[in-house]
Amino acid sequence: MKKTLLPLIIFFALVQFSYAEDSIVISDAWVREVPPGTSISAGYMTIENKGKHDDKLISLSSDIAESTELHISKVDENGVATMEMIEILELPEGESVELKPGGMHIMLIGIKESLVGKDNVKLKLNFEESGDVTVEAPVKSPRSPAGGHHH
Numbered sequence: 001m002k003k004t005l006l007p008l009i010i011f012f013a014l015v016q017f018s019y020a021e022d023s024i025v026i027s028d029a030w031v032r033e034v035p036p037g038t039s040i041s042a043g044y045m046t047i048e049n050k051g052k053h054d055d056k057l058i059s060l061s062s063d064i065a066e067s068t069e070l071h072i073s074k075v076d077e078n079g080v081a082t083m084e085m086i087e088i089l090e091l092p093e094g095e096s097v098e099l100k101p102g103g104m105h106i107m108l109i110g111i112k113e114s115l116v117g118k119d120n121v122k123l124k125l126n127f128e129e130s131g132d133v134t135v136e137a138p139v140k141s142p143r144s145p146a147g148g149h150h151h
């Protein structure tokens with residue numbers, strides 16, 4: 001019994017390591033270009049948990065904004081578009097979550113510098129299990145006003 005214990009510990013240490021490396025996969029990230037002087041914008045992406053554990057997105061930050069929150073756009077019973085803050089986003093094993101215009105989004109509040117002419121915005125996502133994941137999200141100006149983010 002004693003002899004088998006050490007290899008077992010090494011095995012679990014390796015599993016833990018590889019898990020932390022690539023369990024969260026982020027794709028299609030972008031940030032909405034807004035006119036200079038606009039204090040808010042939004043970021044979108046697909047977050048996929050390819051790990052072998054459930055995970056949670058617990059906080060967000062960006063150098064260009066004073067605060068960064070996860071929101072979901074909703075339409076209330078009077079047809080008025082509103083947004084709700086999501087404190088913690090659950091990411092069960094094998095699941096993916098799409099952040100897109102009209103749905104869930106990363107709200108950039110208190111933008112410090114103009115996004116016009118900027119190529120990328122750095123977004124840092126902090127996961128309970130996987131730690132920090134930094135994304136370089138290209139700044140895009142969507143052509144279709146239907147995808148607009150209303151406040």
Ligand SMILES: [Cu+2]
Pocket residue numbers: 042071072083105106107
């Ligand atoms: Cu919002």
